[in-house]
Amino acid sequence: MKIIKKILKSVGSFFSKWKKLLLGIIACVGTVFTIIGLDSVRRKVAGDDFVLYKTIKGDFKSSSDSMPEDNILSSDSLPDSDNTFPKEIPFGFSDVVLTDTENIGKGSLALINSQYAPMSFYTGLCPVEPDDGNYILNSPEMLISEDALPHLKDMLYDYNFYTEKNNIVIYNTTEECNSLYTSVYPENVSGYSIDIAVNSSYGEIIQYDGMDAEGWISENCQNYGFVTRFPEGKEDITGSEYSPYHFRYVGIPHAMIMTEKNMCLEEYTEYIKDYTFENPLKYTAGDTEYSVYYSSAGIPSTTLYVPESGDYSISGNNYDGYIVSYSSETASAPETAEEQ
Numbered sequence: 001m002k003i004i005k006k007i008l009k010s011v012g013s014f015f016s017k018w019k020k021l022l023l024g025i026i027a028c029v030g031t032v033f034t035i036i037g038l039d040s041v042r043r044k045v046a047g048d049d050f051v052l053y054k055t056i057k058g059d060f061k062s063s064s065d066s067m068p069e070d071n072i073l074s075s076d077s078l079p080d081s082d083n084t085f086p087k088e089i090p091f092g093f094s095d096v097v098l099t100d101t102e103n104i105g106k107g108s109l110a111l112i113n114s115q116y117a118p119m120s121f122y123t124g125l126c127p128v129e130p131d132d133g134n135y136i137l138n139s140p141e142m143l144i145s146e147d148a149l150p151h152l153k154d155m156l157y158d159y160n161f162y163t164e165k166n167n168i169v170i171y172n173t174t175e176e177c178n179s180l181y182t183s184v185y186p187e188n189v190s191g192y193s194i195d196i197a198v199n200s201s202y203g204e205i206i207q208y209d210g211m212d213a214e215g216w217i218s219e220n221c222q223n224y225g226f227v228t229r230f231p232e233g234k235e236d237i238t239g240s241e242y243s244p245y246h247f248r249y250v251g252i253p254h255a256m257i258m259t260e261k262n263m264c265l266e267e268y269t270e271y272i273k274d275y276t277f278e279n280p281l282k283y284t285a286g287d288t289e290y291s292v293y294y295s296s297a298g299i300p301s302t303t304l305y306v307p308e309s310g311d312y313s314i315s316g317n318n319y320d321g322y323i324v325s326y327s328s329e330t331a332s333a334p335e336t337a338e339e340q
Helices: 002-053 150-163 186-190 212-224 254-258 265-274
Strands: 093-099 123-125 142-144 168-171 193-199 205-207 224-230 246-249 283-284 288-296 301-305 312-317 320-329
Touching: 142 150, 150 212, 150 224, 193 283, 212 224, 212 254, 224 254, 254 265, 254 283, 265 288, 265 320, 288 301, 301 312, 301 320
Parallel strands: none
Antiparallel strands: 093 301, 123 142, 168 193, 193 205, 193 246, 224 246, 283 288, 288 320, 312 320
């Protein structure tokens, strides 16, 4: 007990001696914390007022440092290219300027697969009219690209003439694939693809396998601008199993070149990159010579050279550039049976 009293007496003496100093320190610390607290409140109130009532005018982002969010291309994503055009437009040609975000995914050669999703495709589509004399529609209302439709009709007319059969059923065009088959064949939304089946002699619709008389289509479709989109032996490249019933319109002369070189669309869009406007790929079909070249896409637009005659086609490849083809004569499907 005496020890405790002694300790308390010592503590009391210490505080008595240093009382003024300790009170001064405590007062200073309290003042500092009070100032900090008040300043935090002031900043918070001022900050809230700034956020709630501030109006931002103008775009303060540098156009060279950023691109709109809906622009799928960026300067970093574009490959280096040697496809430089002449400074002056060559005689007989004119220039076409394309906005890449609107056009890179359009056209018959636009690549659509698990890596490249479909883009702005719903333009230039027209209905496929029933024609029981040459083909059967699985649905009364089907849409297809207006570029592909006349060639499809020519192909099926000639099939009917050479095989004396009118048993082809068309299905999975754009209209149907919007809701049912997009996950299976997303490229059908482009309007350039069709699936075909066979109306058998015993009245049942069976899957087209490219065999027997119906095999005429697989053997001759390239003459009308069509190819088997997922050919046998290309599964590792296309990412899809062999589908003899699934056809894609890519246009003339591309379908002929792809067939001769045994290329699928993935291979062809890369192969054609070796050819420029000044050094195009030359291909002769019948009496017509075609020139085909590739140009990488630029930001925010791309300039292409095309014949002044207007006899040309342009297609984006849906990932990094454009493929241009033109001829000295109008390119079209072979003459129909009646014309021959």
